[in-house]
Amino acid sequence: MDKQQSIIRMFDEISPTYDKLNRVLSFGVDRRWRRRGCESALKIFGGKSAILIDAATGTGDLIAFWRKAAAKLGVTIDLAYGVDPSQNMLSVAATKPLNATLIKSEATAIPLPDGEADLLSISYGIRNVVEIDKALAEFYRLLKPNGVLLILEFMRVERKSLSGRFVSFYLKRVLPAIGRLISKDPRAYTYLPESIDDFLSAEELCEKLKSAGFEIAQVWDETFKISTRFIARKRQ
Numbered sequence: 001m002d003k004q005q006s007i008i009r010m011f012d013e014i015s016p017t018y019d020k021l022n023r024v025l026s027f028g029v030d031r032r033w034r035r036r037g038c039e040s041a042l043k044i045f046g047g048k049s050a051i052l053i054d055a056a057t058g059t060g061d062l063i064a065f066w067r068k069a070a071a072k073l074g075v076t077i078d079l080a081y082g083v084d085p086s087q088n089m090l091s092v093a094a095t096k097p098l099n100a101t102l103i104k105s106e107a108t109a110i111p112l113p114d115g116e117a118d119l120l121s122i123s124y125g126i127r128n129v130v131e132i133d134k135a136l137a138e139f140y141r142l143l144k145p146n147g148v149l150l151i152l153e154f155m156r157v158e159r160k161s162l163s164g165r166f167v168s169f170y171l172k173r174v175l176p177a178i179g180r181l182i183s184k185d186p187r188a189y190t191y192l193p194e195s196i197d198d199f200l201s202a203e204e205l206c207e208k209l210k211s212a213g214f215e216i217a218q219v220w221d222e223t224f225k226i227s228t229r230f231i232a233r234k235r236q
């Protein structure tokens with residue numbers, strides 16, 4: 001099985017405990033990262049109604065945050081699509097009141113027309129996409145001119161400071177141990193720190209976004225640089 005398929009298979013395996021583990025492992029802080037991400041993107045978008053595509057939606061968590069942020073800021077989400085290649089993650093999403101159309105697909109070939117979306121998001125998903133450039137080109141195709149892309153991700157960071165070394169210890173030692181206890185698939189939470197170390201730095205992802213045609217509107221580090229938010233716009 002190729003690398004991409006084995007990543008997707010791993011998410012199929014961990015889907016039953018994914019939501020619970022997310023909250024436990026981040027001490028609930030990921031909620032703040034998600035809320036702030038959606039609110040910042042909506043402010044940058046500036047429109048009053050939107051069509052949303054959430055790629056690598058998994059259990060659909062981010063869609064719920066989009067809906068809350070939109071209600072708070074007076075934006076209507078007319079239509080929401082949640083797209084993910086893992087059937088089991090989508091099956092969990094289907095049990096939630098997301099009011100979204102769920103589509104089984106990788107981020108590199110989403111079966112929706114050009115210019116379908118005003119907002120496109122991918123939270124903690126782009127690191128799992130083997131062909132990143134292809135996914136960024138796909139996001140560009142799917143957005144309307146001036147449409148906004150939100151990426152939340154754990155980027156590769158030089159963790160030399162005291163707080164950085166603490167974060168590294170947590171990600172490499174504590175998190176896999178808790179993950180092994182709760183999740184059915186022990187690989188999953190060893191994969192997380194390894195995939196972060198193998199991933200791009202924030203600067204490298206910005207370069208890729210620019211090469212795909214996006215204008216960077218915001219790059220923001222959260223909580224000791226554990227998570228980074230990227231907001232980019234498709235040029236008109």
Ligand SMILES: C[S@@+](CC[C@H](N)C(=O)[O-])C[C@H]1O[C@@H](n2cnc3c(N)ncnc32)[C@H](O)[C@@H]1O
Nearest residue numbers: 011056057058086089106107123124125128129
């Ligand atoms: C860490 S989860 C993130 C889920 C959700 N976005 C969230 O914030 O909780 C990563 C997701 O990426 C999906 N994924 C893996 N490979 C992918 C690909 N090539 N294209 C799109 N999604 C992919 C997995 O199935 C999984 O649901």
